[in-house]
Amino acid sequence: MNAPTAGHAVADLAPLPDTLIEPIVRAALAEDLGRAGDITSEACIPADARFAARFAARAGGVVAGTDCARLALAALDPTARLEALIADGSTVQPGTVIARAEANARAFLSAERVALNLMGRMSGIATLTAAYVAETAGTRARIIDTRKTTPGLRALEKYAVRCGGGANHRFGLDDAILIKDNHVAACGGVGPALVRAKARAGHMVKIEVEVDSLDQLAEALAHAPDVIMLDNFALDDLRRAVDLVAGRAVLEASGGVSLATVRAIAETGVDLISVGALTHSAPNFDIGLDAD
Known part of the structure; x- marks a missing residue:
């Protein structure tokens, strides 16, 4: 039986390399297999039995992570085969067959x-991201993630955000300078923090500073950061900030963002809206595995 036709897929979505995914998958398998392996399958299933099954969506949403399934099977059975019928980043309906696979039954x-x-x-992260992206359609704002990710799964979760049509903020502490409120407090102000950051940053490193008032914004502008994070600004202050900056820096709105508020935030004219909930509060997307 053919899979139902999928909806819109995210364009130009580069897959994650297997070399990045495989250690994560193997660590998860090691956690599950424990000290003695899958004693249930070894007790019940003949060693040479084969098993074929389909992965199918039980809800509507956006698919992500089929390579994880492929590599999980391959780690336990190098002869396993998985055919992805739906590309990551595609919208599916309940019942859509995402992939079919065949492998040694115990391994499967x-x-x-x-x-x-x-x-x-x-897929849960991709689905939630797509909902935020849909809410901001027609505005200039892009939905981006944060570092509020599950330890060990950051690369997968940030890839899932891209599958949902969002974009990534920095991946770690080492790929951009982000001066947060506590950095500002420790340095004695926005200005001193930016002066020190600019003196240290390499020519390839961007600098972002978080501000929580229009006064701090004016102080930041005097030092020409690349990006300014407007933390928990009211809507009127966001609009004032956009007018004040007038394109001299990229503006990121952060704090108090939900599906109920994101549209109004986007309509203020900010460039980016960061949403921690994409990765720390996304519900699981229900996918079933049934014998073919």
């Missing part, structure tokens, strides 16, 4: 939960 059943956990987590 041992890898099943890791495959579904990672696909469900990533």
Whole structure:
């Protein structure tokens, strides 16, 4: 039976390399297999049995993480085959068959939960991101993530944000300078923090500073940062900030962002809206695995 036709897919979505995904998958398998392996499958399933099954969506949303399922199967059975019928970043309806796979039965059943956990987590993030992106349609604002990710899963979760049509903020502490409120407090002000950052930053490193008032914004502008984060600004102050900056820096709105508020924030004219909920509060996307 053919899979139902998928909806819109995110354009130009580069897949994650297997070399990045595989250690994460193997760590998850090691956690699940424990000290003695899958004693249920070994007790019940003949060693040479084969098993074929389909991964299918049980809800509507955006798919992400099929490579995790492929690599989970391959880690336990190098002869396993998985055919992805729906590309990551595609919108699916309930019942859509996402992938079909065949492998040694013991290996398949041992890898099943890791495959579904990672696909469900990533597809849930992609689905929630797509909802935020839809709310901001027609504005200049882009939805971006934060570092509020599950330890060990950051690369997968940030990829899932891209699958949902969002964009990534910095990946870690080492790829951009982001001066937060506590940095400002420790330095004695926005200006001194920016002076020190500019003296230290390499020519390839961008500098962002967080401000919580229009006065701090004016102080930041005097030092020409690349990006300014407007933290928990009221809507009127966001609009004033956009007018004051007038394109001299990229403006990121942060704090108090939800599906109920994101449209109004986007309409103020900011460039970016960062949403921690994309990765720390996304519900799991229900994917079933059933024998073919």
